[in-house]
Amino acid sequence: MSHPSQFDLLKQRRFAPFFWTQFLGAFNDNLFKTALVVALAFDAKNWTDLAPSLVTNLVPGLFILPYVFFSATAGQIAEKVEKGSLARIIKWLEIGIMGVAALGWFTHNLWLLMFAILGMGTHSTLFGPVKYAYMPQHLKPEELTGGNGIVEMGTFVGILLGQVFGAVIVAQQPNGVAWLAAATLFFAVLGLITAYGIPLTPAPQPALKINWNPFTESIRNLRFSAGNRSVFLSMLGNSWFWFYGAIVLAQFPVYAKDYLKGDDSVFVLLLTMFSLGIGAGSLLCEKLSGRKVEIGLVPFGSIGLTVFGIDLYLASQGYSAPGQVNFASMVMQPGAWRIILDVVMIGVFGGFFIVPLFAMIQLRADPQHLSRTIAGMNIMNALFMVVATGVAILLLKQGFTIPELFLATAIMNGLVAVYIFSLVPEFLLRFLAWILIHTVHKVKTVDADRIPEEGGAVLVCNHVSYVDALVIVAASPRPIRFVMDHRIFKTPFIGWIFRTAKAIPIAPAKEDPWLMEKAFVDIAQALHEGELVCIFPEGKLTRDGEMSEFKGGIKKIVERSHVPVIPMALRGLWGHLLSRSQDNLLERAFRKGFRSQLSLAVGQPVAPTDVSPELLHSQVAELRGNWK
Missing domain, CATH: 3.40.1130.10 (Glycerol-3-phosphate (1)-acyltransferase)
Known part of the structure; x- marks a missing residue:
């Protein structure tokens, strides 16, 4: 019997407005973040005296810092408040934050822009529990893998387009920052419009009394999640992916500039290939899983992340360019296509790794505690990403090159995978079955x-x-x-x-x-x-x-x-x-x-x-x- 395509969900009101709301949020986040990173990496002298490699690791670190402090509160709010209304409130907040960012661009004030980075991190922290707790309320169990695949595809396509447009717009002289300020405000308003189409999504616990202490609530959240072993270790695996991704993605601007001898278009090419890989891997999950939550794909994804991460280091050793290149001339250099293939395949296997983990958490977590479970996962993600930022900065200060950082991350991924799969043999058993x-x-x-x-x-x-x-x-x-x-x-x-x-x-x-x-x-x-x-x-x-x-x-x-x-x-x-x-x-x-x-x-x-x-x-x- 044939089944509806996962793309049919995009025609349905129960899914489409939610999808476009989260897509535009991811797009706008990265439009702003990438523009700031590119400005600091390629035009550092006009913005700051700090080293570009330090700043490009600092910006994503600041963005995810609110996840540490506000995720527990965000999870409780998502359990207590109807999710459509909450999404609209969050989108109004985004408009205000983009207004502050616009002021920072026009006044050339780096600290206002850093404040806006923290603000957008807060916006994403509040939306995270809504995003993943919404789907189990509107999708059937057999639709979860496909729905998560589309959302992850949409998220990374949004990230890709945001990164591409952010890098391109900010480089336009002399009006790049003006165009960027207008664009971020425009897409924040567009996200608000789509949020008004999200259908009624009742709060699981409207009588919940919110604990506003983020530290005690975070501890309570993680303890509750740890009571469900398979869910907690899936959360741990998810957080590890963001550790891996945070290290790799944060190096792309300087890697493109110093190792590939590229301009900003080479950086955009790397982001494009990675994001397309993630999107393709996410969409393939439904087909490869047979329309069920197939966690056997997780070890498969982990193997690919290690293999192609190691090969990215090896491929970097074989690349050479006579001078500065753009993306068109970069692909003609010896070893370039091997690097591009590695970046794409890291993305593809990342999709295989993360989509089944999200679906498993949604399916097996307590429905009355799902938003707080997602919030707990976001806390873990944030901690892992903060640590990733620290590890990257530390290793670079110790003399590691960026290709060596890719190698170290890939080896760590292999060791962590063996540890997690030894704790949850179901992953290994289903992998062998798959x-x-x-x-x-x-x-x-x-x-x-x-x-x-x-x-x-x-x-x-x-x-x-x-x-x-x-x-x-x-x-x-x-x-x-x-x-x-x-x-x-x-x-x-x-x-x-x-x-x-x-x-x-x-x-x-x-x-x-x-x-x-x-x-x-x-x-x-x-x-x-x-x-x-x-x-x-x-x-x-x-x-x-x-x-x-x-x-x-x-x-x-x-x-x-x-x-x-x-x-x-x-x-x-x-x-x-x-x-x-x-x-x-x-x-x-x-x-x-x-x-x-x-x-x-x-x-x-x-x-x-x-x-x-x-x-x-x-x-x-x-x-x-x-x-x-």
Whole structure:
């Protein structure tokens, strides 16, 4: 069945005014910020005596400083106030801030402009919780990845256009600053107009009493978010991306000028390539995720950020230019296209990294606390970006070149990724599942929406190969606790994966009665906590492709935990290299071929009172049919 394109959301009132409001906010932020950075980097002597590399790191640091102090308050306000009205109030504030900036441009007063940078940081701090808490109130769960992809695309296209126009307008002499002041005021007013189209979005907690102390509320926010491990670590991953991005993007002006021997158009080219990459990666997420929240893309994105970050350092060593170049002549220099490709791919993999994290936070956070969760994430983002500014300044003072700074950041990204994914094995498990179904096999799911999105349930399935669990994980919108033969836990690689994913080991009663009883206790606990549990009732892999009888353990499980049972059938895995087919390995490999077709069919839920091994066996057999 075909699904509406994610771009269809742009035709709907529930999404379009909100999208254009946030787009114009991102555009105007960067129109102003970039104009100031370019003025200070390429015309520093007319503005300040400070070193350009110091100032270009200081401006983004000042912009994100309000996130540290005001995010907790902004989150509470977004929980208490209807979001459409709040968006309009914030847009009125933006008009006032751009008025102060205009005065700074006309009077050539750097401190007024720095004050306006703080003001726009405050504007963005207030809008952040509205931006990401708005979508779950108006979008269906299957629309979240696509909606977030469009918003991230729009954000970075807005950033790109703002940066391009900011760099171009401020360079126009002698009227650049006048045009810039007028443009920022115009787009602030345009953002206000679109905000008046945002539909009613009721406050989740209108009776909330606001704690105006930002420090105690920030601590309380982060403590609450830390109670949901997967959400908190997703927030941590999101903040790490902004650490990475803050370091890389802050170096582009001086990198373009001193290392690529470019004028301001080369700086604009780098920003354009990065932003287009982010936009493309964000939009691709819906297609690659199959219209669900697919956190398996996060490790994929992290790998790309490290690989292309390292290659950007290597590519910089091979670049040379005889003198100052503009963007047209820069691309003709030796090594230029490799640098451009690296910048684009850092953006693409950044999109793969960040969009699923946003969607996961929105889906799994407490709806009554979502705005404050987003505010908590913004606090973390701000702290990480402030630290990023400090790290960049420190390393540059220690003698690091900008390409060496790219290298150090990429290596740090690899180390942080390993740490985060070791803490949340679900990321790794879903990554392996995603790789399996997007490289080795084509997997078709039938009625996968029958897997419940919340609440405890038992999934039962035929057992064909050692990759059965990965195929099922790839089809499920939620984490699954697998019940597996204890001997699999002793295998070097597969066992480690499922141990870290909190699978439940089980043994036959005659072999280890204590472990068997413990397994049933662990299953009951998981179901009581509303988790999905998957078992293979045959108790062993098939040796001939046919289904064996189902054991009686499933009956014991539902007697303890009155939850529905979902029958499922895997089709097409018999003869897989990791099945127990006795055919020749080489013959099996060629018979299946590359990108072989698999299918997972999901049946109607069975009420716990109707469950029996025989009934479930017949339903799974019917779902499977003759396709082994």
